[in-house]
Amino acid sequence: MRAIEFQEYGAPEVLQVVEAEALEPGPGQVSIQVAYAGVNFADLKARAEGYRVEALPYxxxxxxxxxxxxxxxGVEGLSVGQRVAALTDAGAYAEVVVADAxxxxxxxxxxxxxxxxxxPTVLPTAYALVHTVGRLGAGETVLVQGAAGGIGTAAGQLARAAGAGAVYGVVSDGGKAKHALGHGYDEVFAGTDAGFFADEVRAATGGRGVDLVLDPVGGDTLRAGLASLAPFGRLVSFGNASGEDPWTVGQPELYPRGLTVSGFSIIALAGSAPSEFRALAERAFATVVDGAVRLPVTAEFDLADAAEAHRLMGTRKSVGKLLLRVGGEGEGTM
Structure with a gap:
């Protein structure tokens, strides 16, 4: 089978096509003939800086x-030839992948x-941020960092479907703002300076601030998000795209207005509480079936062009979801 791997950390060109034997499933696992693989920012962090990489090659x-x-x-409830989606611990850039059932x-x-x-990653993450961890209530207001990305696109729609009073987004440029406005957002603030949006949020909310902030950036952006919260507001951190030192927060930030800060990782949840992950994912997938959410694929690349997909995502100019086409809709011959 063909697969993509890297033997050293670096720029997208370290991604190489290799030939390898197809993996066989162990107890409690299945192997999947891959049609499409999703591209996520976590993949870029793995390639560039070793995020979640235990050993090379990877x-x-x-x-x-x-x-x-x-x-x-021991696998029950699944069958050979069945069409599936799967979350994997690693290795999805390949013609065959093994995943826990x-x-x-x-x-x-x-x-x-x-x-x-x-x-598998975007929708359960967005669902948890809005509902399970963020606990957005009808009539409440929410601010989403990275509103034009895959998670942001889903979170805006989920917040709208949940009856949010107002859905605000933060993006880096006008093109991304236009994309976000088509996916549940009432107003989108565009800029590149960390924390530029705090004053705009206060102005948009009459000085009150928002009830919920969803932040994948960290650093100064997270601190500006805290400053954008209304009394008793909640902030959910789900990444550190800024690469800044891990944030800390304590009594001085939280006590005066009764704020709450929490964190979330879909990969960590799948590893530590798989039954909770599965229940969450099933609720999230139902929102696609009932039409509450649609996730636009905005760019598609052949498996061999994975480096190009990483370059595009690395420019921070992409919107929506990027995919690698491995077998496509015709895949499935055993």
Whole structure:
């Protein structure tokens, strides 16, 4: 089989196509003939700085769609040839991938393989940020950093469907703002200086601030998000795209206005509480079936062009979801 791996950290060109034997599933696992693989910012951090990489060489990729190739011992409720989406610990940039059965989901009727590859990380993350961790209530206001990305696109729609009083987004330029405005946002603030949006949020909310902030950036952006919260507001951190030192927060920031800060990682949840992950993901996937959320694929690359996908995402100019086409809709021959 073909796979993408890197043997050293660096720029996108360290991603190389290799030939390898197809993996076989162990107990409680399935192997999947991959149709599409999702591209996520975590993949770029793995390639550039070793995020979650235990050893080299390393095959990146966290999510796939395709057809089940083989079942490991003890797997029930799945069958060979079945169309599925799956969250993987690594290695999704390949023609065959192995995943724990608990992270493998049959695709609902009407959801094609291309759409399926957009679901495993983005949608459960966005759903948890809005509902499970963020606990957005009807009439409350929310501010989403990275509003034009995959998670931001889903979070805006989920917040709107949840009855948010107002949905605000933060992006880096006008093109991204236009994209976000088509996916649930009432107003989107565009700029590149960390924390530029805090004054604009106060102005938009009559000085009150927002009830919920969703932040994948960290650093000064997170601190500006805290400053944008209304009394008793909540901030959920779900990444550190800024690369700044890990944030800390304590009594001086939280006590005066009764603020709450929490964190979330879909990968960590899948590893530590797989049954909770599965229940969350099933609720999230239902929002696609009922039409509450659609996740646009804005760019698609052949597997061999994974480096180009990383270059595009690395420019911070991309919107929506990026995919690698491995087998495509015709995939599934065993």
């Amino acid at each position: 095959r990146p990729g966290l999510e796939v769609s395709g057809r089940i190739r083989a079942l490991g011992e 608990v992270t493998v989901f049959p695709l609902p009727q009407g959801v094609d393989l291309r759409t399926g590859a957009t679901l």
